[in-house]
Amino acid sequence: MNKLKTVLPVLLIGNLLCMMDVSIMTIVLPRIQSAFNVSLNDLSWALNIYTILFATMIIPLGRLAVRFGRNRMVLLGLIIFSLGSWMTGNAVNLPWMLVGRAIQSIGAASIIPTSMVIGLELSTQENRNKVVAMLAGVQGLAVALGPSIGGFVAQYFGWRWVFLMNVPLIILDIIIFVIVLPLRHEATQPTKIDWLGAGLIMATLFCLSMALIKGYTWGWTSLAILGLAGSALLSFVGFMIRERRAATPMIDLSLFKSRNFDGSGLALVLCNFFLGAFAALMPTLLTKVHGESELDAALKITPYSLAVMLSVILTSLLVKRLNNKLLVGAGFAMIAGSYWLITQLPVANQYTSLIIGEIFLGIGYGLVAATVNILVVADFHGIKLTDSQSVANVLRQVGMILSIAVFMSILSNNVQTAKNQTLMYSRQAVSRLNVAQVVKNKVNRKLARKFKQATNSNSQVNQRVTFEGVTVSKAQRQQVVQKATRAELDKVAMLHQVPVTMIPAVQRRQVQAAVTTVINRTIDHRVRVTNQQLRLGIKRIRRRLAWNLNDAFLKTFQIIIPLALLSILVVITF
Template sequence: MSRFVKGISFIGLTIAMFMGTLDSTIVNIALPKIMTYFNASLTDASWVATIYTLALAVFMITGSKIADRYGRKKIMLLGLALFGGFSAACMLANSLTELIVFRFFQGLGGAIITPIVLPMGIEIFGKEKMSKVASVVGAVTALAAAGGPPIGGIILEYASWRWVFGINVPLTIVSFFIAAVWIKESYDETLAGKIDLPGTLLLTLSLGGLTFGLLEGRQYGWNSGIILGSLVVGLLAIILFIFVETRVKNPLLELKLFREKTLTASSFVYFLTGFALVSSTLILNYFLQDVLNYTALHAALIIVPVSLTIMVAMPLGTKLFDQVGAVPVTFIGILTMAISLLLLSFIKTNTPKDVMVVFLIINGIGFGFSSVSLVAFVKHLPKNKSGIGSGIVNAARQIGTCLGIAILVTVLNNNVNTAKQNIHQNATGIINQEKLSPRVKTTARQQFNKVFAISG
């Protein structure tokens, strides 16, 4: 394979990785527009974002295993067809229900293409280039995850919300053409026999139950039967899954892979980066648009330094990784990310924009260094296990994102409700203290009660 063919093939793969990851965050900034267009509530509209994340978390490991067994190129083309086709369907959706259904299948395509980019890239360049391939894939992943809100904000400023989905269509066509023409087929040669169907069903049930419970706990209530039932079913299914996998001949997930400490540690670090990503790309975006009343584009321009910093921090972190190892680099990354989140917590309505940007740059440095964990595990796994390893690590990040949404948005909602109650009580107290006629006081209290009753 010539250098040109290798280069163009890898570009096609990185486009696929960029799209699949981008769509996990780009839609958040478009939810207000979608709510208005379909005259929907925030609870209903949020499913447009939730269902995609749910599909990614649940099907990544299964998708990577099927690709290892039956051919990564064939499964990549299938995933691209699903992703691109249902991106077009999302763009043309006539109802919110249609959009949510189409997003699920788009997420299924994303779950297929995202984890198998790494093993296909290693197949193109060879095992001796594993670290460099993983570094580029990690940088593209981090850039796409952090770049969703800024890119979405720019699209919303100059086009309809439908182009948040439509942007994927031409990119998918390019990636599909490159994969079909230039990329060669590859497998995990150590796999044999049929796919572990019981393991597949149990893993899907466990990840589906846990992810749904985490994502929707704030909407249904953490004590509701559907959420408690979902979490319990997920936990029981994962226990049963582990039991089954230790006894079947050809397991879906080879648990012995977790004996490699680097894979386990990389999964945990990627889990933390997924959790931390919610603060800068979702919570801060709410603050900028809903509290400071910035436009989507204005908010995007403030958040975009995270993405730009990652473009520098990830390659720098990889160079440091080659010299001093993974532990110091990822530790510095996690510590820096934690410091940035602490700094972001001090932002108030009168905080200068320059200060916010500095905090986000620190966040981008931490995120870029932490993403080196995607490079670390590759060095310690056999080449033919890079596919399932990539599926495990990427699934960990999606689950971390789900947990971040569950905890941070719940805290946000509680803080907003507390603030509303305090404002209501203060307003009522001011009315009671003023020297007004009883009739005026009664009318004023009624109007305040009415305002706060409909301001959910």
């Protein structure tokens, strides 16, 4: 236990930084987009590549840790993660950043599951739940603090320091690491590596992750997505056949004979599936629809992450005193209730229901995640413990990736419907404006073009509906003045029964000046009245679009409520 007390802080720091870099990236995307002048679709790979490679590398790196030493693997992971952070922070373009993020993800895949195994192996059966509580709790803390720290650092020091700040912290962690953990005489197991099995499971996870992440962008029925899905299926079938025949399989399939492992794995996928919807969609809802800044949005969603952290810690400490099925069932029930509260969020920027709902979500997720994190390793030691942690981490990633894929697709359809409804409303609103028909036609054309562009763009959620207003150019005014002046001079000529050319030049200039003054006043008045009408109409349209977009998000969240309630049935698998 004394050994565990000295080692655990080192493992906690590594987990904190790796998990923080999952959430910290989202808050600085707009700044990076401006710095590199790239599309949001291209920049999204900075997130995707981290997620895909992390899920892909967990199992092979876990098995390598058994052969070459878990301590060495975590130390190597810290070095790799530090290098990736330095490259990402110093990136001069997007390709350079993608390489840095890829290196970061490989380091994180080396650190997170293996450090959990180190902590569990140093613990006793009695205090395993405390180790899980601390490691899982610090991961929740990292996710909670990530957006807020990222927003603060980016605002006052620049976005590059969001990644560069990892380097000195990792160096400090490495210095302590080599002091408290054995490297030279570390116990290892000379197991053979099933390289074919490793290649097949990596291909499976890579193709599956890629298909789920890009499905809603490339189209679920596109040749690329169907090819990736087919490749994932074939690779998985090949992996299962290989693992049954291999003398030293990558994953010991006897893990799945444990009901605790099977039930926990399914619960991990489900709870991360439900959590992923909130984590992926809520920042966009707050910034794009409710008009919050990135930092304000991060602060408003921090309560759910803090609730996750506290719930995971407390549940892990109490799990042996309470019925596991009761904890998991209560957790899924709270998740369902939390999304009901979240769906009551009004468009008027009143966040009471959101804050209460996200706290319930954090507590519910913590009840499920903490319980199954302990149950998933409860029956194993040695290599099986490593394998169970590797599979558990993959299942977490699959749940999160699946969530983003499913709910982004649903949201995309809901947003399209919201924009179509707003376009229909806009036509009605414009028809009621007290302006010239030519102005109405111009506004309708511009709004139709605006909504079409928004639908086809990568940034699908955007409530910026603007219209510059009506203006009359100097040339147009001059034309009107000249026509009105000629008409007025004709009247003067008829009155005095002389040709227009016989009207004295002074009088002609006086007439032109008077006409110019009257015409400009008339035009200014009409422009002012027209623009007032247009501002009123556009304000109504913008308000309706915000309401429709808010409703599009809430309808997406509503789908989770019955699914979370059905997930309570997972308790029968334990």
